[in-house]
Amino acid sequence: MSVKPSWGPGPSEGVTAVPTSDLGEIHNWTELLDLFNHTLSECHVELSESTKRVVLFVLYLAMFVVGLVxxxxxxxxxxxxxxxxxxxxxxxxxxxIADLGVVLSLPVWMLEVMLDYTWLWGSFFCRFTHYFYFANMYSSIFFLVCLSIDRYATLTSASASWQRHQHQVRRAVCAGIWILSAIIPLPEVVHIQLIEGPEPVCLFMAPFEMHSTWALVMTLSTTILGFLLPFPLIAVFNVLMACRLRQPGQPESRRHCLLMCAYVAVFVICWLPYHVTLLLLTLHGTHISLHCHLVHLLYFFYEVIDCFSMLHCVINPILYNFLSPRFRDRLLNAVVHYLPKDQARAGTHASSSTQHSIVITKVDGQPAAAGPHPEPSLSFQAPPLLPNTSPIAPPQPLTSS
Incomplete structure (x- = not known):
């Protein structure tokens, strides 16, 4: 999101909230922005906007390149x-796919920051870019919730009905998430407008008389749908998974539990600062009163905090894919496929030898007393030669195939 918060004036227009009593004398958006600028001059904080723009440009660029790849x-x-x-x-x-959509929106925010929040891409892209970002942001979060629930359900469920219909359920859930994520941003996006002037700005422009109410509704909906509902589900099912996988004295079990904790910690670190800052700035002036200097600091660092929240697009591929040995094997096989034939043969031989040694090590290190639920692997990369193996079951002995 370019203007932070998107339903309030950005740093270039003034950053101090206006008391409700003063709004009675304001009749249009031009007068309101003038009052913001006047209020800003009464509480000055020495902060370097140019330094912040350079830092944001570097962060956006790094996340774009790494996240894209x-x-x-x-x-x-x-x-x-x-x-x-x-x-x-x-x-x-x-x-x-959703994380890639968020990454593809980064160049727009990067250029807007460098242009001091001047919008140069017209009215249509003012709305479409925000819509594209929000739809993919919600999709990424919802798919993360479903992944956490699905992993635990697959681990614990012995229902024959679930085994038969799990693939149809996954397809239906994915389709539903995309549809829901496409609908959720509409109430906000329809009120985003391009404010023409010497320096055009893309802003959330709700009906003037109800702007504070709309701002609060949009903030609460973003926080509830983007954090307060997903976080408990992600945390509970990952903690349950960690408890189920925990086996004292097993290093692999400890690694799995730490990975479960990392899933929850990354979500909190990326999103909690953003939603707390957003709520404080929205509530200030109408529901709570913050110190003037604190408001300046919140607005100044809002863009940095929001940029930091997009790190999930870079961290998710690492946590849920690149840490999986099976994914790395499949990635290596895909790379070897496009190599010249001589190099491909050598690479395939090395890959097969490596994969064989990993399987032997895991089978030999499997505990004897596995019980009804043997220690599962968290990787969802199903081995190609074992189509009937559970996605989170441990590698089976070579004789079972």
């Missing part, structure tokens, strides 16, 4: 997965 690799590898492997990775594939 990572998500394209994830999409390519999972897209070519056939049969059971492709169905098991459906949530991961869709999440990578």
């Amino acid at each position: 990572e998500n394209l690799l994830v999409i390519c590898v999972n897209w070519h997965s056939s049969g059971r492997a492709g169905l098991l990775n459906l949530y991961i594939l869709n999440m990578a």
Whole structure:
């Protein structure tokens, strides 16, 4: 999102909220922005906007390059997965597509920051870019929730009905998430307008008399749908998964539990600062009163905090794909496929030897007393030679195939 918050004036227009009593003397947006600028001069904080713009440009550029490469690799590898492997990775594939959509919007925010929030791409792209960002942001979060629930359900469910219909359920859920994510941003996007002037600005422009109410509604809906509902689900199912996988004295079990904790921690670190800052800035002036200097600091660092929240598009591919040995093997096989024949033979031989040694090590290291639920692997990359193996079951002995 370019203007932060998108339903309030950006730093270039003035950043101090106006008391409700003063709004009674304001009759249009021009007078309101003039009052913002007047209020700004009464509480001055020495902060370097030029330094912030350079930092944001570097961050946006780095996330764009790394996120683009990572998500394209994830999409390519999972897209070519056939049969059971492709169905098991459906949530991961869709999440990578959504993260790629967020990454593709980064150049717009990067250029807007460097232009001091001047919008140069017309009225249509003012709305479309925000819509494209919000739709993909919600999709990424919702797919992450579904992935957390699906992994736990696949691990614990012994229902024959679930085993028969799980693939149809996954397809239906993915389609529903895309439709829901396409609808959620509409109430906000229809009120985003391009404010013409010497320096055109893309802003959220709700009906003037109800602007504070609209701002609060949009903020609460963003926070509830983007954090307050997804976070408990992600945390609960990952904690339950970690408890189920925990086996004292097993290093692999400890690694899986740490990975579960990392899923939850990354979500909180990326999104909690953004939603807290957004709520404080929206509530200030109408529901709560913050110190003038604190408001300046919140507005000044809002763009940095929002940029930091987009790190999930870079971290998700690492956590949910590149840490999986099976994904790395499939990625290596895909790379070897496009190498010249002599190099491909050598690479395939090395890959087969490596994969064989990994399987032998895991089978030999499997605990004898596995019980009814043996220690599962968190990787959802199904082995091509074992189509009937559970997606999160441990590698089976070579004799079972």
